[in-house]
Amino acid sequence: xxxxxxxxxxxxxxxxxxxxxxxxxxxxxxxxxxxxxxxxxxxxxxxxxxxxxxxxxxxxxxxxxxxxxxxxxxxxxxxxxxxxxxxxxxxxxxxxxxxxxxxxxxxxxxxxxxxxxxxxxxxxxxxxxxxxxxxxxxxxxxxxxxxxxxxxxxxxxxxxxxxxxxxxxxxxxxxxxxxxxxxxxxxxxxxxxxxxxxxxxxxxxxxxxxxxxxxxxxxxxxxxxxxxxxxxxxxxxxxxxxxxxxxxxxxxxxxxxxxxxxxxxxxxxxxxxxxxxxxxxxxxxxxxxxxxx
Amino acid sequence: xxxxxxxxxxxxxxxxxxxxxxxxxxxxxxxxxxxxxxxxxxxxxxxxxxxxxxxxxxxxxxxxxxxxxxxxxxxxxxxxxxxxxxxxxxxxxxxxxxxxxxxxxxxxxxxxxxxxxxxxxxxxxxxxxxxxxxxxxxxxxxxxxxxxxxxxxxxxxxxxxxxxxxxxxxxxxxxxxxxxxxxxxxxxxxxxxxxxxxxxxxxxxxxxxxxxxxxxxxxxxxxxxxxxxxxxxxxxxxxxxxxxxxxxxx
Ligand SMILES: Nc1ncnc2c1ncn2[C@@H]1O[C@H](COP(=O)(O)OP(=O)(O)O)[C@@H](O)[C@H]1O
Ligand SMILES: [Mg+2]
Numbered sequence: 001x002x003x004x005x006x007x008x009x010x011x012x013x014x015x016x017x018x019x020x021x022x023x024x025x026x027x028x029x030x031x032x033x034x035x036x037x038x039x040x041x042x043x044x045x046x047x048x049x050x051x052x053x054x055x056x057x058x059x060x061x062x063x064x065x066x067x068x069x070x071x072x073x074x075x076x077x078x079x080x081x082x083x084x085x086x087x088x089x090x091x092x093x094x095x096x097x098x099x100x101x102x103x104x105x106x107x108x109x110x111x112x113x114x115x116x117x118x119x120x121x122x123x124x125x126x127x128x129x130x131x132x133x134x135x136x137x138x139x140x141x142x143x144x145x146x147x148x149x150x151x152x153x154x155x156x157x158x159x160x161x162x163x164x165x166x167x168x169x170x171x172x173x174x175x176x177x178x179x180x181x182x183x184x185x186x187x188x189x190x191x192x193x194x195x196x197x198x199x200x201x202x203x204x205x206x207x208x209x210x211x212x213x214x215x216x217x218x219x220x221x222x223x224x225x226x227x228x229x230x231x232x233x234x235x236x237x238x239x240x241x242x243x244x245x246x247x248x249x250x251x252x253x254x255x256x257x258x259x260x261x262x263x264x265x266x267x268x269x270x271x272x273x274x275x276x277x278x279x280x281x282x283x284x285x286x287x288x289x290x291x292x293x
Numbered sequence: 294x295x296x297x298x299x300x301x302x303x304x305x306x307x308x309x310x311x312x313x314x315x316x317x318x319x320x321x322x323x324x325x326x327x328x329x330x331x332x333x334x335x336x337x338x339x340x341x342x343x344x345x346x347x348x349x350x351x352x353x354x355x356x357x358x359x360x361x362x363x364x365x366x367x368x369x370x371x372x373x374x375x376x377x378x379x380x381x382x383x384x385x386x387x388x389x390x391x392x393x394x395x396x397x398x399x400x401x402x403x404x405x406x407x408x409x410x411x412x413x414x415x416x417x418x419x420x421x422x423x424x425x426x427x428x429x430x431x432x433x434x435x436x437x438x439x440x441x442x443x444x445x446x447x448x449x450x451x452x453x454x455x456x457x458x459x460x461x462x463x464x465x466x467x468x469x470x471x472x473x474x475x476x477x478x479x480x481x482x483x484x485x486x487x488x489x490x491x492x493x494x495x496x497x498x499x500x501x502x503x504x505x506x507x508x509x510x511x512x513x514x515x516x517x518x519x520x521x522x523x524x525x526x527x528x529x530x531x532x533x534x535x536x537x538x539x540x541x542x543x
Contacts, residue, residue, distance in 0.1 A: 200378030
């Protein structure tokens with residue numbers, strides 16, 4: 001700290017002005033919105049502890065938390081795997097895999113998620129099951145009773161709506177993360193692949209050992225944000241009557257007519273989770289940026 | 294037709310390379326005897342890089358053949374990877390693996406391609422880092438060392454594979470002037486050790502000192518091929534004369 005007494009009057013004025021300037025920029029860049037979000041979350045928490053109707057709503061909706069989290073985590077993991085392989089297909093020089101990957105990505109991106117969840121859960125999955133059991137009966141006719149019987153016994157009802165919800169979310173998000181992985185792979189300079197190939201690595205070895213580690217590091221924040229989106233979009237599975245927090249809130253609101261309690265609590269639950277997660281992603285982003293130096 | 298002279302490590306036979314409508318190489322033939330240092334010079338866009346890249350098939354020739362070590366190069370991936378492991382390449386922009394330390398840069402291909410275990414690979418890698426004078430940088434990331442050191446690391450990475458042939462594509466063009474010498478010194482040392490090298494460079498002093506033969510390329514063709522003395526002192530073609538006068542008066 002500078003001792004203010006030892007300064008000339010002009011210097012004192014300059015010092016005061018620069019302090020005022022700094023205060024002004026700090027006020028301008030301060031995340032006021034975050035304070036408001038905090039207040040909203042705090043107020044709702046207060047309501048949940050103080051108001052019997054709110055605490056009943058929360059106690060009820062909370063029972064769907066496990067379903068929401070499990071569906072999100074499983075779908076997210078599968079979608080990353082699908083996305084990785086589809087992304088590799090997109091950048092591949094093989095025309096067949098390139099076209100299959102592009103077809104999948106473009107079709108999924110061209111359909112609203114709500115609609116593709118309906119389609120996958122209620123048309124695609126039953127269709128595939130029917131086909132399998134048809135194949136099973138053909139196998140049985142052909143004398144392959146073992147495999148035939150197990151296929152023929154499959155029926156649509158044996159696949160629960162939760163599983164279908166996971167399939168639907170994985171397939172839709174697989175297409176999104178494919179684009180993230182593709183962008184990541186393309187962000188790695190071609191010289192990296194060339195150097196690896198020039199040393200005698202196969203395309204696959206070069207991809208695994210040289211390109212993908214750099215590509216994934218480049219897209220980690222985007223992949224993290226995808227998890228947040230997935231958490232929110234998992235609410236769509238409530239239309240399949242899967243009992244996640246959204247579905248339970250809907251049911252609760254439906255027969256108690258406590259709409260404000262149900263939907264305020266539900267909204268604040270999502271908001272709390274997404275805020276915490278995006279904070280994590282920001283920290284991750286900052287760490288990656290520092291590591292790069 | 295398909296015979297080849299076994300004293301030549303590389304034989305390029307009537308190679309054409311087209312990029313769409315653009316012809317980058319026009320009927321290029323060249324043999325490189327074992328143990329010789331060839332320097333390729335020529336104006337930008339004359340096809341020097343493309344010629345180098347056709348030797349290890351980073352570019353596939355449109356027509357013609359490339360023979361390496363008595364075998365014809367082909368599109369077969371297994372064969373190609375086997376040949377490439379014996380051809381070291383050094384790039385203008387170093388192309389060190391950005392996510393790996395200098396040591397790991399060198400051990401990666403030893404482990405993945407040559408199937409050495411970690412210990413053997415590290416021993417070999419340290420040997421090569423000492424050879425190029427940057428053993429103390431083994432644990433640094435590429436971005437933490439100077440351009441000259443990065444290029445020496447890239448040379449060490451290529452050497453660790455025990456290549457029969459080294460290709461250099463303008464290895465000092467991306468370097469600040471004060472770092473050019475340290476890289477040229479390493480290359481000069483390799484030249485004296487008798488490693489077969491094909492070098493694209495604009496360093497005429499180095500070419501004079503290190504090359505057994507100098508090749509001048511223009512418009513995708515080999516215009517002239519001679520000893521350094523012959524080519525620099527008595528260029529046969531007007532285009533060579535013009536190029537030399539331009540580059541020496543820069
Ligand atoms: N991958 C490519 N696609 C299209 N054109 C290329 C490609 N690589 C090189 N060329 C073209 O081929 C010609 C020769 O290029 P290059 O071999 O890089 O020349 P040099 O190394 O002598 O400067 C140039 O006109 C260049 O633009
Ligand atoms: Mg070039």
